Amino acid sequence: MSEFFPDVPKIVYGGPKSRNPLEFKHYNPDEVVDGKTMKDHLRFSVVYWHTFKNGLSDPFGLPTAIRPWDDGSNSVENAQRTARAAFEFLEKLGAPFYAFHDRDVAPEGKNLKESNANLDEVVKVLKDEQARTGVKLLWGTANLFSNPRYMHGAATSPNFDVFAFAAAQVKKAMEVTHELGGTGYTFWGGREGYSTLLNTDMKRELDHLGRFLHMAVDYKKQIGFPGTFYIEPKPKEPTKHQYDSDAAACLNFLRTYDLLGHFKLNLETNHATLAGHEMAHELEVAIGANALGSIDANTGDPLLGWDTDQFPTSFLLTTQCMLAIVKMGGFTTGGVNFDAKVRRESFEPIDLFHAHIGGMDAFARGFKIAKSILADGRLGAFVKDRYRSWDCELGRRAEEGEASFKDLEDYILPKGDAARNQSGRQELLENLINEFL
Ligand code: XUL
Numbered sequence: 001m002s003e004f005f006p007d008v009p010k011i012v013y014g015g016p017k018s019r020n021p022l023e024f025k026h027y028n029p030d031e032v033v034d035g036k037t038m039k040d041h042l043r044f045s046v047v048y049w050h051t052f053k054n055g056l057s058d059p060f061g062l063p064t065a066i067r068p069w070d071d072g073s074n075s076v077e078n079a080q081r082t083a084r085a086a087f088e089f090l091e092k093l094g095a096p097f098y099a100f101h102d103r104d105v106a107p108e109g110k111n112l113k114e115s116n117a118n119l120d121e122v123v124k125v126l127k128d129e130q131a132r133t134g135v136k137l138l139w140g141t142a143n144l145f146s147n148p149r150y151m152h153g154a155a156t157s158p159n160f161d162v163f164a165f166a167a168a169q170v171k172k173a174m175e176v177t178h179e180l181g182g183t184g185y186t187f188w189g190g191r192e193g194y195s196t197l198l199n200t201d202m203k204r205e206l207d208h209l210g211r212f213l214h215m216a217v218d219y220k221k222q223i224g225f226p227g228t229f230y231i232e233p234k235p236k237e238p239t240k241h242q243y244d245s246d247a248a249a250c251l252n253f254l255r256t257y258d259l260l261g262h263f264k265l266n267l268e269t270n271h272a273t274l275a276g277h278e279m280a281h282e283l284e285v286a287i288g289a290n291a292l293g294s295i296d297a298n299t300g301d302p303l304l305g306w307d308t309d310q311f312p313t314s315f316l317l318t319t320q321c322m323l324a325i326v327k328m329g330g331f332t333t334g335g336v337n338f339d340a341k342v343r344r345e346s347f348e349p350i351d352l353f354h355a356h357i358g359g360m361d362a363f364a365r366g367f368k369i370a371k372s373i374l375a376d377g378r379l380g381a382f383v384k385d386r387y388r389s390w391d392c393e394l395g396r397r398a399e400e401g402e403a404s405f406k407d408l409e410d411y412i413l414p415k416g417d418a419a420r421n422q423s424g425r426q427e428l429l430e431n432l433i434n435e436f437l
């Protein structure tokens, strides 16, 4: 089927020497690494909202995107045609997964009943297209931020009717995600945060969010949805402060409300940098709590202070991501989900292919570099050796909670000022990473 991208062939692996912009240079889906194909290691996913629905407007200008499948109407037919275009794209790209918000795939009706019926009509097409192509749903989610009803938040709205509406919307979004065999369901905070503390009872809003997520956990059990629940941190935008501000804040929230056993984190690079962290930091925080589930792969612009959602092309960035993910043992239900959009000036459909091919290649290359760094072993050995002074009897007891301040005083007093440090060798290690890039 070649209706919407007639000039684009199926994208194949051409190898690093290929000069064809419509071939992969590094991502060879069928190549087996450690008994698993690259396709299964990386689990690439395309997002519906940016790739098929985003007109590329910005706060200063109108949409620029040419999207032949979209007639601009709010009709179910338009949504169904968009779904077919999406699957032609996914099939040609060879992406094994996609992700959506309920309101990306189907238009909102004049009430919830009509919106649900619209969704059902489009889900039929998605189901057929999934069966036809073998493409799977990585995760679904509900858009609890675009409609003006959510101006004060959804699960944290001061308006109880809005809380109830959001609950009903998530209930339906979970049902369709389950029906489509989604491997996960994501909760991004949307407008769960505040613009000013002057009008906000923060503790009460957080309690409401905790209750909301417990109801979601209960409903997950009730319908037998086996997928993973993800929380996606972001510090700001659209609100001044989003409650799920970073990985550590999310983990604290989940522990406080006794939800940690039910959620993993979906970490997004541009959200990490908005929070003042490197993506690698966020990954380490999540992995340390055994809570890394999936990533929204993108990158920000170092000179712009907002969520520019650009496609990741830096091998250093993808290497850092894949080092953490490989060390964790790889993805289970999660994947590399390109929550990224082409620039407003890249308005033609072909730009969507260039963007995804580049992102997939960057991650494939990062994956291979990470594997080489780990196989080389020098980096891991350096870190292990840096802590070797702990590998003594008292060090062991201190780590295991069996030593007191008095024990440590007894140990160190006779040594005098004996604490001799060694160089952290940051520059040496940065050079070592460059050996592999
Ligand atoms: C917003 C963002 C969302 C979530 C899904 O910055 O990342 O698209 O990934 O709601």
Ligand code: CO
Pocket (backbone or CB within 6 Å): 188, 232, 268, 296, 339
């Ligand atoms: Co995201």
